[in-house]
Amino acid sequence: MSLAGQLAIVTGASRGIGRGIALQLGEAGATVYITGRKPEESLNSKVGLSGLEQTAEEITKRGGKGIARFVDHQNMDEVKNFFEVIKKEHNGQLDILVNNAYQGVTAISENIGKPFYETDPYIWDTINNVGLRNHYFCTVYASRIMVARNKGLIVNVSSGGGIRYIFNVAYGVGKQALDRLSVDSSIELASKNVCVVSIWPGAAKTELSSQSFPDENGKPKEGLDKSMMFVNGESVEYPGKAVVALASDPKRMNKTGRILITEDLGREYGFVDIDGKTPPNLRSVGFILHHVGFPTIAKFIPNWVRLPGWAIWAGNGHL
Template sequence: MKPLTGKVALVAGATRGAGRGIAVELGAAGATVYVTGRTTRAQRSEYNRPETIEETAELVNDAGGQGIAVQVDHLDPDQVEALIARIEREQGRLDILVNDVWGGEDLKQYVPVWEHSLERGFRMLRLAIDTHIITSHFALPLLIQNPNGLVVEITDGTAEYNDKNYRLSMFYDLAKSSVIRMAQSLAHELKPFHCTAIAVTPGWMRSEIMLQHFGVKEENWRDATVGEPHFAISESPHFIGRAVAALAGDPEVSKWNGQSVSSGKLAKDYDFYDLDGSQPDCWRYLVEVMDVGKPASCSEYR
């Protein structure tokens, strides 16, 4: 079953993490997926990490889709405009846009705004917000040419959670909450064209960076729970990938227009599972266990 056969997707920011997981699962559902990012086998970004867009495209191919890697800095309007022109020239359509560009991991500072580096803070905002706006500006004229187009804004946290909780620092809080508001705004602008915009968040995701932080690999990730028992609620990047693929394959996806949802919520609604056969519900766990200081216990949350 490949429900997205014939569909064209752009995953902006697909070098690693959620973007890579989403690209692979869209490919597994049959889509042609343009995967973009700054790191290629010939050139690394400021992250200076080994993952590349070519690797992501190959994983999309291995999953059964068609992966096309294009090096793009989504802060550069000319590069984004050229990307969309290429998609239109090669495919003639765009059905799914996933705005996943982030790039702010190395810019985080858990300090008050008066102690926070302005340079790092504003860089974080540009990477998290400007990239999404620039990409939507150029991509949406192509996407709205066909009904049932889908825009997914990837963020950290749901609107319900972020409205009630301070997220690490003022800059980080603004970055992630702004993306949720962006989806709400796009929902209004896309509705007349019968297209849909949704904000989606993973839970505690086992990205390449997170696995490295804990000194484990995906194969033995549970070893990290010895030092951090709450890590037992974590999920692979494929989980949010399957969430986005489920949305993209739903002919009634417009029911989600403007909403902010988690991978765990969508797993229950669409009945999909993570690689280990579980359905981790991280955000409910965060509220009911971690935030209130209870000892780690994931049995009823996976």
Template sequence: MTAGTKPLSGRIALVAGATRGAGRAIAVQLGTAGATVYVTGRTTRAKVSEVGRSTETIEETAELVTAAGGEGVAVPTDHLEPGQVAALVDRIDRERGRLDVLVNDIWGGEHLVAAGFGKKIHEVNLADGLRMLELGVKSHLITSAAVVPLLIRNPGALLVEVTDGTADYNGTHYRENVFYDLAKNAPIRMAFGLSRDLEPSGGTAVSVTPGWLRSEQMLETFGVSEENWRDATEKIPGFGISESPVYLGRGIAALAADPDRARWNGRSLSSGQLAKEYGFTDADGSQPDCWTFLLAQEAAEGVSPADYR
């Protein structure tokens, strides 16, 4: 793909929460498609967030975006601080005069989920539970409230709420504990509401979920790397449906480049669904469909992840 044929050349994107995992991959894939991508997060080369992972920084993400063929701009931002988010929006407006894509991927609460996994509301540390809601809900609301005025200035903008689970799956399954369940269902409803706010300007808002994501943190948890991740399936066969962060990144880049994306407005989408629609694959050439697999596994015995890749 030459510079002249890149579908997102000239587009300006903001990936909020792009330090690692899905956010980093989304930013890089938007850059691969030619976009200028502002990447934000709390971990920089000078400061580490509460997640405690100094090995991934927003500066590195920005460099990866540029190396992929876009332009990466790292802006340290705590999205729970309205003043910092307002300053970010003002900078984008000053430097570019527009914003075409907002990806709300702010989270950083996996360490809180692990501590409260499967616990009842009174068993979860209340401070941890409320922190999940701050990270997964309040930060998204602060960001959208500040960014939408710039986003709707030009017709056809795209706003993506990244979450865990589709509306169909989360609507019938309880997710880990009440705090996590709320934190991951809220972005689905936010995208539905924001679709109404963007529609008059020709904009589109959707929620998008990866499947079982092989983030840097997840790979470490299972003691494998991206090169030998299948070794983990010996102990946990279901890990065979997992996907690399690249998969979701390609999905959102394809969505951003689709001139007819308004047909998705207000919808809950998944990486597997987008792959079938737009014809892309994961890094290994497969098309994992995690959420369909999970439902099929519940309905019948002997269902294999290999049948859904």
């Protein structure tokens, strides 16, 4: 129970990676506030309980304390009020914020293979109002609480879409901007002992990705021949183990401002996925070759052969 006594917020935690992170934080003993929109029938909900409330129950069963709060992360007044309530009810304590809320998966799936100029430009709002603008607001309000206590951890759930074209233009621009939010805010928060990072999970086996993208027995959608990437991906709780490891690390400020890949953190801190396996690393040469169209060659490359981080950035014009 390494996080007993700590207070965490995970936005967008009714399902997917947010749910997995919240469960792992609870298992580590934290009190976890989880947010999501007003009740919608979740993929596996029991009668009378929303997916968010189910997650809160499971957090508590695992040893933490789960508290569900319905927050529309498109409404900044609701977001501001939520953080004000947290500050008041917990005497100014907030140890961990995980910015995870996202709204764009369905829109991404529905527009796969369609160029941006043929897509309704309002897809920008669908993808980035919650997935970027809201994260900025949450980071501002959380930082105000953390700075007063001279401690805290802010984790932005991002992806490699910030350095390489994936899905569509709006997605990539939003993810690169989110990584800049981590890097730039860390500069201003460094003297306040508040650590800010982006984490890049691999392809995660979420409820929506299982629905939106075909499995190994299905036919890939046009423009997305990456089915096996999700089938062989990490569980939604693997990023949660990464967040717990960071939150438990007394030297985490050495990582502030960095973009961290979940599997790199698994090797550093010594954790594996909930099925006992180690998922693919986004820097693995075999993984990269497979997903850029050379699956035969990829089979002969051991998983431990990886590109250094600087090579990935340099190859995409980010040095």
